Amino acid sequence: MGGGPCVVQVVPLLGVRSLAARTFDYLVGESADAAPPSVGSVVRIPFGRRRITGVVVAHGASGAVDSSRLLRAEVVGPEAVSEDLLELARELSEYYLAPWGACLRAVVPAHLLPAASGSSGRRVTWVRPIEGADLDACALTPRQRSALAVVPDEGLPLADVCRLTGVGRGVVQALVEKGALTATGERVDRPRSVGGVPRPDCPEGGAPAARPRLILSAEQQAAVDELSAALETPDPESRLLWGVTGSGKTEVYTRVFERVVDSGGGAILLVPEIALTGQVVERLRARFGETVGVLHSALSPGQRAAQHREIAGGRARVVVGARSAVFAPVPQLRVIVVDEAHDSSYKQDEEPRYDARTVAWWRVRRVGGLLIEGTATPRVETLVGGARPILLRERPTGGALPDVEVVDMRRQGGVRVLAPRSRRALQETVSRGEQAIVLLNRRGYAGFLHCDHCGHVPMCARCEVSLTYHRSRNGLFCHHCGFQAPTPGLCPVCGEAALARGTPGTEKLADELRGYVPEDGLFRLDSDVVTSGTRVREILQAFGRTTPAILVGTQMVAKGHDFPLVTLVVVADADTGLYLPDLRSVERTFQLLVQVSGRAGRAAHPGRVLVQTWNPEVPCIRMAVDRDVQAFYRDELAARERLGYPPFGRLIRVLVSSREEARAQAGASYLADRLRPHLAEGSVRGPARLPRLRGRARWQLLLLGDDAERSRHLLARAAEQLRAPYARRGVDLIIDVDPQWSA
Numbered sequence: 001m002g003g004g005p006c007v008v009q010v011v012p013l014l015g016v017r018s019l020a021a022r023t024f025d026y027l028v029g030e031s032a033d034a035a036p037p038s039v040g041s042v043v044r045i046p047f048g049r050r051r052i053t054g055v056v057v058a059h060g061a062s063g064a065v066d067s068s069r070l071l072r073a074e075v076v077g078p079e080a081v082s083e084d085l086l087e088l089a090r091e092l093s094e095y096y097l098a099p100w101g102a103c104l105r106a107v108v109p110a111h112l113l114p115a116a117s118g119s120s121g122r123r124v125t126w127v128r129p130i131e132g133a134d135l136d137a138c139a140l141t142p143r144q145r146s147a148l149a150v151v152p153d154e155g156l157p158l159a160d161v162c163r164l165t166g167v168g169r170g171v172v173q174a175l176v177e178k179g180a181l182t183a184t185g186e187r188v189d190r191p192r193s194v195g196g197v198p199r200p201d202c203p204e205g206g207a208p209a210a211r212p213r214l215i216l217s218a219e220q221q222a223a224v225d226e227l228s229a230a231l232e233t234p235d236p237e238s239r240l241l242w243g244v245t246g247s248g249k250t251e252v253y254t255r256v257f258e259r260v261v262d263s264g265g266g267a268i269l270l271v272p273e274i275a276l277t278g279q280v281v282e283r284l285r286a287r288f289g290e291t292v293g294v295l296h297s298a299l300s301p302g303q304r305a306a307q308h309r310e311i312a313g314g315r316a317r318v319v320v321g322a323r324s325a326v327f328a329p330v331p332q333l334r335v336i337v338v339d340e341a342h343d344s345s346y347k348q349d350e351e352p353r354y355d356a357r358t359v360a361w362w363r364v365r366r367v368g369g370l371l372i373e374g375t376a377t378p379r380v381e382t383l384v385g386g387a388r389p390i391l392l393r394e395r396p397t398g399g400a401l402p403d404v405e406v407v408d409m410r411r412q413g414g415v416r417v418l419a420p421r422s423r424r425a426l427q428e429t430v431s432r433g434e435q436a437i438v439l440l441n442r443r444g445y446a447g448f449l450h451c452d453h454c455g456h457v458p459m460c461a462r463c464e465v466s467l468t469y470h471r472s473r474n475g476l477f478c479h480h481c482g483f484q485a486p487t488p489g490l491c492p493v494c495g496e497a498a499l500a501r502g503t504p505g506t507e508k509l510a511d512e513l514r515g516y517v518p519e520d521g522l523f524r525l526d527s528d529v530v531t532s533g534t535r536v537r538e539i540l541q542a543f544g545r546t547t548p549a550i551l552v553g554t555q556m557v558a559k560g561h562d563f564p565l566v567t568l569v570v571v572a573d574a575d576t577g578l579y580l581p582d583l584r585s586v587e588r589t590f591q592l593l594v595q596v597s598g599r600a601g602r603a604a605h606p607g608r609v610l611v612q613t614w615n616p617e618v619p620c621i622r623m624a625v626d627r628d629v630q631a632f633y634r635d636e637l638a639a640r641e642r643l644g645y646p647p648f649g650r651l652i653r654v655l656v657s658s659r660e661e662a663r664a665q666a667g668a669s670y671l672a673d674r675l676r677p678h679l680a681e682g683s684v685r686g687p688a689r690l691p692r693l694r695g696r697a698r699w700q701l702l703l704l705g706d707d708a709e710r711s712r713h714l715l716a717r718a719a720e721q722l723r724a725p726y727a728r729r730g731v732d733l734i735i736d737v738d739p740q741w742s743a
Helices: 083-095 100-107 141-148 158-165 171-179 218-232 247-260 274-291 301-312 322-329 356-369 420-431 506-512 534-546 585-597 619-626 627-641 661-677 708-729
Strands: 004-014 024-028 040-048 050-059 074-080 124-128 181-184 237-243 265-270 292-295 318-321 333-339 372-377 388-392 403-408 433-437 466-472 475-477 485-487 524-526 549-553 566-571 608-615 650-658 686-692 697-703 732-737
Touching: 004 040, 004 100, 004 534, 024 218, 040 247, 050 074, 074 506, 074 686, 083 356, 083 627, 100 322, 100 585, 124 158, 141 158, 141 171, 158 171, 158 686, 218 237, 218 247, 218 372, 218 388, 218 661, 237 356, 237 549, 247 265, 247 274, 247 333, 247 372, 265 322, 265 356, 274 292, 274 318, 274 534, 318 322, 318 372, 322 356, 356 372, 403 619, 420 566, 420 608, 466 650, 506 549, 506 619, 506 650, 506 708, 549 627, 566 585, 585 619, 585 627, 608 619, 619 627, 650 708, 661 686, 661 708, 697 708, 708 732
Parallel strands: 237 372, 237 388, 265 318, 265 333, 292 318, 333 372, 403 608, 433 549, 433 566, 524 549, 566 608
Antiparallel strands: 004 024, 004 050, 040 050, 040 074, 124 181, 466 475, 475 485, 650 697, 650 732, 686 697
């Protein structure tokens, strides 16, 4: 490549389907003496009228454009994407039918992307809370409080605060003027805490206190022995660590990590929610010290950069994080653990729509490593042709599983939220100075409003869904598009009556429970009161150290939390979500009930669970209450096999949308007509109309069958054909391979 700058092939980090597998040639370097950038280097390139980010995927010209017309690329920095992750991005693109650029964006270190790096040349303004600020005297508005809740002690770029909360810069500036925040141009690359856990070198936090080494139960020791043996095999292995709630799965992971780290290897531990990282990291740091790293989207750019360098440099051998941490650049990777492996949050709902559990298997398959899926409620798919199960049937502390009782709401005299029996149980728990969790998987004050006179229900102007009433904000809100409307005094249609409140949510339930505990003993956990992983951790930590206390929330409260003083769990509406038109609605209901029940009685005090339901004889509810796990999986597998659903067939969901109903329907019909002649009868289901969301009409196809590879190939060709006549008419296409939701 002598005689001038070298030519490289670059993939733009764009999620554009028309660029699905294209590369573009660029010049890099000023002279022939300059070393060419390595494959995997991140570059800034002129692309049309913009300058965007791309990744070098090959040296030399592709031949698509004459070299005299090539534009110049600029290398962002010395860091590069490893060859292994580049190949992984290509596999993502091919399997999930996603643009290559979108898949590369998933593996590029987040701090090198333009949204995080400030590469536009503008000065980054950082904001930090003012220690000791009197927030009551600041007279903050609800929007200002939401913005303030996002900002951790070490600070956050102003742009990230605005992005996470949806507020404008004026709101943040008002917080500065009121004395709640301070603004600075300085950037911190080594924060005092990472993921909400003090670094071991922090004077104020100090190193986490060393925990006494636990004595493993016989079941735990057998699990560690089997997993360790699997690690020693040259072939990739997968295991399902199927243990009841509180059975000590985390200690089993830790012992496996010890063996990996002692032999010079690396490990990744995935958790379903960012909020769970703090508790796990603290526990692992007590065992492994500074060799534990954290990666998730709630970290600031400085935190992400520092953590990425620690991991890539081999100084952080054990990495903890949510879904995206599956791409962590861990050298000598030997094991990946997917904790709470049943959780649907491991599937990304935007391009690329990957499943972290599948990607985790791809990564260990490449290196001959071990994949461990840990859960008390395995996915149905895992039980057929999946990982070999290792059972943990008992809690090593000796604590018994909680007593579970059904509260038949049909016999409660029209009570809509908590039955008298549940109220008495909460009062008794509080009087003993203990803790309780109340699950209601519906946020807001009321799920809808309605007129008793004419039947009118206020609907979203952009979506075909009812508006949710939030009393704290005195308004009606759409939980899909964010549309807001004032609460009318009288019915806007007939004007004859005030609107009545429909199904209650967590806001109303929290109001009803305020008299049960002191003011500082009631906590609420749902997406209306938390705006970041930091805020979630703050609420959970405050609840954990408060007695008596009640935690009210949506399904967030059911995910892997370990609170020894929780002795009562109340499920306020076990039927929520049971009758959704989705193939996994029954499975999710069973999993949620088993998981939330497991939060009670995890220490010396016995636990109790009350499950309120309007349909106590529904099989999945009865089986969850009776802990008849084998019967549930037997019945669910039989139903899936009869219908041809996963794991007995592979599923691809195709969503065609447009602002115009006719175009969305025509696009879906176009795809169906071209796919049906080439697939088995009954494999193409639809098109079916779905409710309009965010102003767009939506039509859906489901492709179901045994030959998933053929379905993907045909769908890719049909999608390309669809773009020609429809793309310019405002028709969008979403392809979701192995979807978690079928409607």
